[in-house]
Amino acid sequence: MSAPGMPAVVDREAFQAQLDELRTREKAHTREGDAIAAARRRLPMVEVDAGIELVGPRGPVTLLDAFEGRRQLILYYFMWHPGHPAAEQCEGCTWCATSVAELSYLHSRDITYAVVCQGPEEEGRRYHDFMGWEMPWYSAQGSLDELLVGREVGMMHLVCYLRDGDRVFETYWTTRRGVEAMDYSYALMDLTAYGRQEPWEDSPPGWPQGWTGTCARLRTDGRPIPQWSRIAAGRSDDLGG
Template identity: 35%
Template sequence: MNIQNHPVVSREEWITARKQHLAREKAFTRERDKLSAERRALPWVKVDKDYRFQGPNGPLTLADLFGGRSQLIVYHFMFAKGWDEGCPGCSFLSDHIDGANQHLAHHDIALVAVSHAPFAEFQAFRRRMGWKFDWVSSAGSDFNYDFGVSARAEDVAAGKATYNYEKSDGAEEELPGLSVFYRNDKGEIFHTYSAYARGLDLLVGAYNYLDLAPKGRNEEEIMEWVRHHDKYDEGEKSSCCHGG
């Protein structure tokens, strides 16, 4: 983005423009609150299938992932069987989870990552990234397929694969997503919401910072600049506020 010829005005003119934009920001916030309320009002679907997962201490059910809470948010992390490392975009998003979890865990929400690869295959990558959040495997289960983040090879080949509730033109068998569940006092579990693609932007706090800055996200393709956090060149890091 070329910002070299950006308009420069007096402080008084800037205040006028800022107030005009503030009115739009407030309207957007109210609309966002309304949209969030509509999201919470969506109907639910009861989950009757017996999904099984693998965690650090053995097999788990979907109910186990709630950890005693009534609300469960699952991040469908792209890590398939045979991969050496996770998707950079999923990793970018997941860098935000541990901070949020310090608070969500005390507000009746369990936040768990689920990947299609066998559990043992992503442990080295998890240690490398330094993450603490719960991350389990759905290998051998229909979970990824039923919640729209994995496609069977035959469906991709036949052009029957879907993503984000519509036919997918891509050939990817693994894609990112988010699914939300509620467990009532009787132990019944309901699927309340899922989001994919740009619907996951809300989880990426760094994008909110970028949207505030003059250059914005400054990307031609979504997350094309993103790297695993241990792969950025040292020269790209500012020394500001780090004693340099």
């Protein structure tokens, strides 16, 4: 007998038997993911203007410049609330941007990763510095309609590009839950007995699900969760807006 909100307690043999059954499904899920990735590699692409302007710490650059000489580019489009303080900036985008820290593995495959702020360069740069991020960071406030043609400007997007000489092509994009590809925290939570602890999940009765299913799930005490360690370290969150 197990306590409420706890998995059943069984012997090692019974535990392993059910884990083996689940492993079959996990392997099928992995193979399907590989097949989807293979289909993604076979998508056509669309040319975009390589000269579209981004603004970096030293002024205007082009989309082509953002490749930093590499063959491929991944851009994360960070939602922004102009003039709002750091505590009111997008918790979801903060979660995504914080999750991608080590870039050397991407660079080894000739891929550059950068974040594009959908707001003013100065405000975004101050936020970038407050958070202690090291990834390349640009503002694309004046070029979003060109970069996100036909899509919802202001929404988080993850977009992949390929360079052929001085020509630039868009090869893939996703948004909403598609950007979970950037995250490891949720992937690890999904391995645990209680999962993400959010009410939309299919969990047994009594399982803790105290985290809201809204964007508030990525906040504590009025701020995006990872801001608190920066505040504790004495960093300024003044965005100058």
